Amino acid sequence: MAQIDMRNVQKFFGANQVLKDLDLTIEDGEFVVMLGQSGGGKTTALRAIAGLETVTSGQILIDGVEMQDKKAADRDIAFVFQSFSLYPHMTVRENISFPLRAVRMGSADREKAVNEVAEVLQITEHLDNKPSALSGGDMQRVAIGRALVRRPKALLMDEPLGVLDAKLREQMRAEIKRLHIARGSTSVYVTHDQVEAMSLADRIVILHDGVLQQVGAPEEVYLHPTNAFVAKFVGSPVMNIHEAQFSGVNGHSSVHIGGAGTGFHFPEQLINHVRNTGQAVSLGVRPEAVLLSHEPQEGYFPAQTSNIEPLGSHDIVDVLVGETVLRARTESGYIAREGQQVFVNIDPAQAHFFDGATGLNLRGAN
Amino acid sequence: MAGVQTSAEKWTNRTAIAAVFVALIIMLTPIYWIAATAFKPRNLATTIPPTVVYEPTVAPFVKLFTKRSQLREQPTQEEYDTAPWWEKMVYDGGEKVVRNRKTGEVRSSGYGDRFKNSLIVSVISTILAVGMGTLTAYGFSRFKVAGEDDWLFFILSTRMLPPVVVAIPMFLMYRVVGLNDTHMGLIILYTAFNLSFAVWIMKGFIDEIPREYEEAALVDGYTRIQAFFKVVLPEALTGMAATAVFCFITAWNEYAFALIMTNRNAQTAPPYIPSQVGSGLPDWTVIAAGTFLFLIPVAIFTFLLRNHLLRGMSFGAIRK
Numbered sequence: 001m002a003q004i005d006m007r008n009v010q011k012f013f014g015a016n017q018v019l020k021d022l023d024l025t026i027e028d029g030e031f032v033v034m035l036g037q038s039g040g041g042k043t044t045a046l047r048a049i050a051g052l053e054t055v056t057s058g059q060i061l062i063d064g065v066e067m068q069d070k071k072a073a074d075r076d077i078a079f080v081f082q083s084f085s086l087y088p089h090m091t092v093r094e095n096i097s098f099p100l101r102a103v104r105m106g107s108a109d110r111e112k113a114v115n116e117v118a119e120v121l122q123i124t125e126h127l128d129n130k131p132s133a134l135s136g137g138d139m140q141r142v143a144i145g146r147a148l149v150r151r152p153k154a155l156l157m158d159e160p161l162g163v164l165d166a167k168l169r170e171q172m173r174a175e176i177k178r179l180h181i182a183r184g185s186t187s188v189y190v191t192h193d194q195v196e197a198m199s200l201a202d203r204i205v206i207l208h209d210g211v212l213q214q215v216g217a218p219e220e221v222y223l224h225p226t227n228a229f230v231a232k233f234v235g236s237p238v239m240n241i242h243e244a245q246f247s248g249v250n251g252h253s254s255v256h257i258g259g260a261g262t263g264f265h266f267p268e269q270l271i272n273h274v275r276n277t278g279q280a281v282s283l284g285v286r287p288e289a290v291l292l293s294h295e296p297q298e299g300y301f302p303a304q305t306s307n308i309e310p311l312g313s314h315d316i317v318d319v320l321v322g323e324t325v326l327r328a329r330t331e332s333g334y335i336a337r338e339g340q341q342v343f344v345n346i347d348p349a350q351a352h353f354f355d356g357a358t359g360l361n362l363r364g365a366n
Numbered sequence: 367m368a369g370v371q372t373s374a375e376k377w378t379n380r381t382a383i384a385a386v387f388v389a390l391i392i393m394l395t396p397i398y399w400i401a402a403t404a405f406k407p408r409n410l411a412t413t414i415p416p417t418v419v420y421e422p423t424v425a426p427f428v429k430l431f432t433k434r435s436q437l438r439e440q441p442t443q444e445e446y447d448t449a450p451w452w453e454k455m456v457y458d459g460g461e462k463v464v465r466n467r468k469t470g471e472v473r474s475s476g477y478g479d480r481f482k483n484s485l486i487v488s489v490i491s492t493i494l495a496v497g498m499g500t501l502t503a504y505g506f507s508r509f510k511v512a513g514e515d516d517w518l519f520f521i522l523s524t525r526m527l528p529p530v531v532v533a534i535p536m537f538l539m540y541r542v543v544g545l546n547d548t549h550m551g552l553i554i555l556y557t558a559f560n561l562s563f564a565v566w567i568m569k570g571f572i573d574e575i576p577r578e579y580e581e582a583a584l585v586d587g588y589t590r591i592q593a594f595f596k597v598v599l600p601e602a603l604t605g606m607a608a609t610a611v612f613c614f615i616t617a618w619n620e621y622a623f624a625l626i627m628t629n630r631n632a633q634t635a636p637p638y639i640p641s642q643v644g645s646g647l648p649d650w651t652v653i654a655a656g657t658f659l660f661l662i663p664v665a666i667f668t669f670l671l672r673n674h675l676l677r678g679m680s681f682g683a684i685r686k
Binding site for chain 1: 576578579581582583584585586587588589592596597600601
């Protein structure tokens with residue numbers, strides 16, 4: 001088990017900079033998920049930790065020892081690939097014991113270690129099969145087994161569930177979490193799936209264009225995104241973000257979106273610091289903070305509904321506000337049919353304001 | 367195959383199968399002809415119309431391996447009776463086996479040595495071409511090589527002119543460095559011919575092997591060369607087998623350079639077989655026997671590697 005430090009890590013592919021001044025500390029035993037779009041630099045960062053990619057400058061420390069110039073083999077780190085990359089010409093047993101043969105472990109010890117890992121991952125019955133005979137989930141179990149068998153300092157996983165179907169992904173997600181809790185290995189996990197990130201991570205690291213956007217616990221990232229990118233990336237359905245105008249009517253401050261004549265009422269203290277900047281500002285509000293009502297209420301204004309997505313436990317309803325659409329989360333069946341009129345409001349306490357130019361959250365940490 | 371076929375599709379299929387049969391017959395007829403002639407008595411080999419039904423004999427093979435001369439006078443009854451069965455066959459053909467005057471040993475025609483030369487040169491040059499080709503292809507496939515495309519084009523360009531064009535300069539160079547009529551000389555030549563082919567084919571195969579396999583091995587504590595041998599090579603075997611078959615066939619069948627560069631010591635079978643046409647009246651059965659035996663190693667080699675070859679022929683589609 002180990003602590004991993006990245007200090008001012010830069011990585012260029014030719015003229016293209018894929019990691020920009022990356023500073024990150026992963027604590028011993030922590031489960032960190034790197035989240036971002038493809039091309040965001042998360043896989044490169046992971047491969048740099050593993051030693052599969054050199055860094056252009058900066059330091060990578062494992063347990064305080066500089067590793068950036070060491071070979072992958074000397075870093076004592078395990079890596080799980082998206083494609084599993086099980087060796088097709090070896091049986092499952094040979095695959096799992098492959099890392100142990102590298103360190104010339106005796107065959108009795110090897111057998112013991114393999115059986116132990118196989119039992120934990122429930123793949124004992126497949127030990128003598130070739131990988132091609134396994135299902136996707138079992139293949140990934142074997143890949144994880146191969147990573148865990150020599151008890152590495154850290155376990156790195158690059159979208160390990162990416163090629164599995166949705167149901168299996170959910171099941172494997174739970175297994176990975178269970179395994180992490182049981183073994184407490186320092187784990188770094190790369191994904192573009194924010195649900196995976198939220199459910200697995202102790203801390204989420206969000207990377208975009210090679211720049212670290214935010215590091216924090218899942219709920220912190222969800223509730224207090226530092227910028228519009230993070231806000232949009234985390235959470236499903238996506239946060240509603242629309243350009244906002246301000247007005248003051250009847251002693252209320254209102255925030256208008258989509259050119260609508262009526263705005264949402266906001267307490268002065270919540271918007272004072274953003275309304276007078278003179279900059280373009282966007283309002284961000286998650287679907288669960290969009291409030292709908294069949295009856296007119298104070299602060300609600302009438303709007304048309306359009307598309308409804310029934311999801312069983314709840315519905316996602318599109319509400320036309322001015323020229324834009326606000327997506328609202330409602331209890332299922334609350335809006336019976338498309339085109340129905342409702343009254344809409346938002347919860348000011350859950351609203352965010354983003355700088356139109358930089359995307360920074362203007363509210364700061366609440 | 368689709369589960370349901372319309373009658374039009376059925377007829378298309380039948381026509382295609384018929385066409386394949388016709389093609390097969392056209393391809394196989396010369397091979398049948400060689401095999402049939404190799405077992406014919408000499409007087410039936412060139413009859414018009416061809417003799418189809420006959421009593422097979424191994425006399426052509428006996429003649430193929432022994433040095434013979436025309437009988438000036440018939441052997442005595444005692445000589446004939448004491449001769450072994452194979453020598454009788456030669457007597458029956460109006461020839462006698464030439465023996466060493468001192469030891470009485472039967473003198474060889476030299477076909478066996480030529481055959482052995484063919485095997486040595488083809489096998490070694492195939493191993494070298496496939497081995498070096500695989501390593502080169504791995505380098506091109508996995509590492510950034512400055513001017514990679516140019517290098518690959520250059521490697522391919524060595525095949526762009528007919529090899530015979532350089533036969534005379536090669537011959538002169540070989541004479542200077544003493545590689546004329548040596549196994550080494552032919553091995554170098556054939557390896558050079560096949561190498562560009564091997565590099566290109568193997569690059570295709572190695573490109574198909576996911577890099578993650580080696581990366582997994584690298585992370586697991588292996589060096590790159592260990593990763594190559596333990597992970598890449600087993601995955602590349604199919605491609606290597608397919609490449610080896612092609613290289614072997616090219617080297618085995620090569621005629622022009624073997625004819626020019628060798629005469630006794632390192633001569634291979636292809637230039638030797640037709641050289642028998644010229645001495646005395648051509649004995650087509652002996653030539654057919656020599657050719658027939660010459661076909662066998664390639665057939666065996668291809669048969670042994672057939673499983674690899676079938677997958678390998680799809681050039682690259684080796685995963686799962």
